[in-house]
Amino acid sequence: MKIAMLSPIAWRTPPNHYGPWESVVSLLTEGLVARGIDVTLFATGDSRTRARLQSVCPQGYEENNRMLPKVWECLHISEVFENGNAFDLIHNHFDYLPLTYSRMTSTPVLTTIHGFSSPEILPVYKKYNGKCFYIAISEADKSPELDYTATIHHGIDFEKFFFRSDHGKYLLFFGRIHPDKGTAECIEVARRTGMDLVIAGIIQDKGYFDKKVKPHLDNSRIIYVGSVGPKKRNILLGGAYALLHPIRFDEPFGLSVAEAMACGTPVVAFSRGSMPELVVHGETGFLTTDIDEMIRTLKNVKDIDRRKCRQRIKSHFSVDRMVSDYIRVYKSIVEQTQREDHRPWGFYEVLTDQPGLKVKRITVYPGQRLSYQRHFRRSEHWYIISGTATVTKNGKKIERVSGQAFDLPVETWHRVENSGSENLVFIEVQTGDYLGEDDIERSEDDYGRIRQFDHSAL
Known part of the structure; x- marks a missing residue:
């Protein structure tokens, strides 16, 4: 199974600091590669992966303000879909825009919907509902107007989060600084309880930060430490008394919530969106309705068994x-959308099909070969576009490279093999009075397709 993994390009995959979607894409990609799945990751050029990396965008546009995001997004998405036929499935993590490219290829497109930034984007999802496949990241984030293949909660790399058994002393806000995330509400909780508060995350709304956050920073009780990388993240999450999550929107998932609990830190959150799917009330934290209830609940955090928080995530x-x-979903989609043009050795595209003439563009994967075969009612002419073809003709092996051709008259035994490291692409021109795929006799085949040929049908 060959998967094209389409990552966002706001940040590197995986991100150095912030980048939740890119983080999930990286974890999934590396996990698939470890399971033996053939993955090509379409991401920024500075991304790090064990998969095959394909890129047109050198770095994340959030890290280089000279880059025009829409230009690079269009180039990035088109790169995937212009190469779409090379894959069994395209897995889109880039929101709604790639759906508008989906009719460029016959390859099925699976989209993980990481949330709806606005109700205004729903018409795009509705247009391609049924044409493309959708994954929800929580039950709470499902739209009643869409059909979903499955709900798959995000996973985190459990071993990268260190467990702390003792309760910390400070409260923690961890996420993007934006009104939706409730940074100001965390400051209010800290002010009213007298507890210290550490704020970590990127400033996504500078006006909000300047007005609602910055005036309260004192470098003592309430401090802002900026966007932090993995090492400092572990220290902050594990050392907190509780992670505060007073969200003001229906959050689709909340990676920081899962990451905090992986360190053993309980979470006190507003009960909105996916929070009831992550936090077990009274066991791994508390679900509250407002600031007053959040403050009343904080005294009970010390009674939470931090080991249960970690076990919940594990x-x-x-x-x-x-x-x-995801592998189960991939297999299901590939089975549902089985295509005649995709074979174990590669794939083909029919360019012309008319009486007496058929033209195909054939791609053979590295290390693969077609069966040793012959035809009784058609001849073939091959023209090599790219790669090196090792052609066996009536038992004799001959190499052909880009720009060279090969003729195969009727009843010629033949086979083509790609022994190189890149795809072999060639044009096959068929001529004859019958061009059906049943006009074939195989003497050797790597995929168990040898059968007795019925010569009486000629």
Whole structure:
């Protein structure tokens, strides 16, 4: 199974600091590669992966303000779909825009919907509902107007989060600084309880930060430490008394919530969106309705068994579980959309099909070969576009490279093999009085397709 993984390009995959979608894409990609799945990751050129990396965008546009985002997004998405026929499935993590390219290829497109930034984007999802396949990242984030293949919660790399058994002393806000995330509400909780507060994350709304956050920073009780990388993230999450999550929108998932609990830190959140799917009330944290209830609940955090927080993440939100869920979906979609033009050795595209003439563009994967075969009612002419073809003709092996051709008259035994490291692409021109695929006799085949040929049908 060959998967094209389409990552966003706001940040590197995986991100150095912030980049939740890119982080999920990286974890899934590396998990699939570890399971032996052939993945090509379409991401920024500075991304890090064990998959095959294909890129037109050198770095994330959020890290280079000279880059015009829409230009690079269009180039990035088109790169995937212009090469779409090379894959069994395209997995889109880039929101709604790639759906508008989906009719460029016969390859099925699976989109993980990482949330709806606005109701205004729903018409695009509705247009391609039924044409493309959708994954929800929580039950709470499902739109009643769409059909979903499955709900797959995100997984986190459990082993990268260090467990702390003792309760910390400070409260923690961890996420993008934006009104939706409730940074100001966290400051209010800290002010009214007298507890210290650490704020970590990118400033997504500078006006909000300047007005609602910055005036309260004192470098003592309430401090802002900026956007942090993995090492400092572990220290902050594990050392907190509680992660505060007073969200003001229906959050689709919340990676920081899962990451905090992986360190053993309880979460006190507003009960909106996916929070009831992540936090077990009274066991791994508390679900509250407003600031007053959040403040009243904080005194009970010390009674939470931090080991249960970690166990909850290990059993329900691991990368291994996420990868297994996606593999099941991939297999189901590929089975549903089985295409005649995709074979174990590669794929083909019919360019012309008329009486007495058929033209195909054939791609053979590295290390693969077609059966040793002959035809009784058609001849073929091959023209090599790219790669090196090792052609066996009546037992004799001959190499052909880009720009060279090969003739195969009727009843010639022949086989083509790609022994190189890149795809072999050639044009096949068929001529004759019958061009059906049943006009074939195989003497050797790597895929068990040898059968007795009925010569009486000639």
